[in-house]
Amino acid sequence: MREEYGHVVVECVDGAVFRADYAAGADGQHGVSKHGVPAEAITEYTMRHEFRWLTLLAHAEPSAEHTVYAQHENGFAGHLLRSDTVTRFHLQVPFGDTIEDWPDERIWTELRTRLAKPGWTLNEGEIFSKNILEMESRVVEPMRYGRVFLLGDAAHIITPSGGKGMNLAIADAAEFADTVVRHLRSGDEAELDRYSQRRVPDVWKAQEFSHALLHMMHTYYPSDSPDAAFRQKLQQSRLWQLRNSPAYARNFAESYIGPPLDGLPGAEAQL
Template identity: 40%
Template sequence: MRTQVAIIGAGPSGLLLGALLHKAGIDAVVIEQRSADYVLGRIRAGVLEQVTVDLLEQAGVAERLHAEGLPHDGIELCFGGARHRIDMHALTGGKRVTVYGQTEVTRDLMQARSAAGLPTVYEAAQVTPHDFDGARPYVTYTAKDGSAQRVDCDFIAGCDGYHGVCRQSVPAVALTTFERVYPFGWLGVLSDTPPVSHELIYSNHERGFALCSMRSPTRSRYYVQCSLDDADAWSDAAFWDELRARLDPEAAESLVTGPSIEKSIAPLRSFVAEPMRFGRLLLAGDAAHIVPPTGAKGLNLATADVGYLAAAIGEHYAERSDAGIDAYSARCLRRVWRAERFSWWFTSLMHKFPETGAFGQRIQAAELDYLVHSVAASTALAENYVGLPLELPLQRG
């Protein structure tokens, strides 16, 4: 098979890249190790920045998002037994975020790709990128029927996640990595219950962090900071009791509980690999960086990478210029490190660390008090939460 771009990974970043390239008249094949059902079954976050919404509009897959997504103009910070609202819409000149599950984003992109008859290979084994340091890269894999396959291409896009093969195929001497692993995780529960609040609640409590989120007006997603033990050690009743204990009295009283649909513990990690380009292999999303979920930046960083990458590849074919390809890594990493900083700061502010102690708790309380009473501090939080701009012109619609 011959194509212009071989995309490894059929998560939202790989599928979005494929959709944007298709809109630009560029051929691409998407190659995925897992089945389509497995990809859709992954439970992930769903707070979308305006940049992500703009890119989904540009790809032509935002109709259901606009019909079912929940626009949010603010968030609430809970500490000291009370909630304080950060009005992001007012503080950022009208910007907001949209709550729409990553699973739904992936579903929309899958359906659009299938409807357009674009090639996607699922359940591909032994996927391997080759010769990306030269002018003729290619990808090999074993198809579901056991046959050996080869895809010749001009570029390889590594959208295959933290554990994927693309970054692992880069020689170690060419890669610099930065990492911080946090000493706790998030126990998350999905339930068919109405959200306790119409906006997200981030809670700093002496027992640990908690987050109240949602997927729809009738489906909620809740988290509590916990040790990295097995989720099976937590009964539904134990989870609801712990969540209620970390909320303000009003939220605790109005919390509607029910059976969990899904329950899991997610570790928290900050990770960046530099650079993000190796010849004709370009990394995007979790293949190059991970952020703790506190600031809701993971999916949004991945889509921003894809926005830069689609523009760069489009420039290569339309203008016979590699300026965008050459600048890709630096452009992405500037935005990545800003998001890493924000996610690290917000995580440090809201969680209980083993070394926090009484002094650390007082420092957190003082910073939170300053944050909600200072317009400048609230604005800085709001600007980062709604998302920094993508420094490229975006087409609408």
């Protein structure tokens, strides 16, 4: 993919060539869009997080009608709805553990322990998917090079904490469409800068929220490390504020929902 005389040229492996006024690079972190942008034209910010998950899918009826996040001394556990018969679970596991270290019996024992709550029963079933998730975040700035616009995972990777990945990608697409319309109507090249200028702040806001939520939910391994006890106390303070401070809870809720798509059709519906 390259720019040529104000157009984007995409050459396919089968020899087909496409020319367009704009290209929406929504082909993921390993796609050609990002790699078609000169390295010197963008800055990439990355972070490898100190937590990792064993992610699971089980043929089990959801045990609650909502997402459940549990903070436990053994580590974080998550219960997420997928369908009437399938539930996704997350378990925080130490670095160095492999899938083989987590047979089904151990998994259910830990889920029962970490998710335990009076009057609540964990529905169990056949586990048909297991993966270790190494969590990393990445943001590319700017999210545009000429007529090539980077959307979704091509522009930013975020942890699953808070479920922001799809929301950001949809917001990118909406902003891209609005940018193109504005440019076509005005003919002003400066309108193309608007896309990255508007999306980057919201991407970083989502990154900050996801990072904060990670540290609100997880246990610091090993427990005898020099600052583990201090960091757990900070975590308890955040959880206390979430329960007892209306202002803190409101800000948390607004960050979880995400900002409105100002000026776009349906902007009153927040992502």
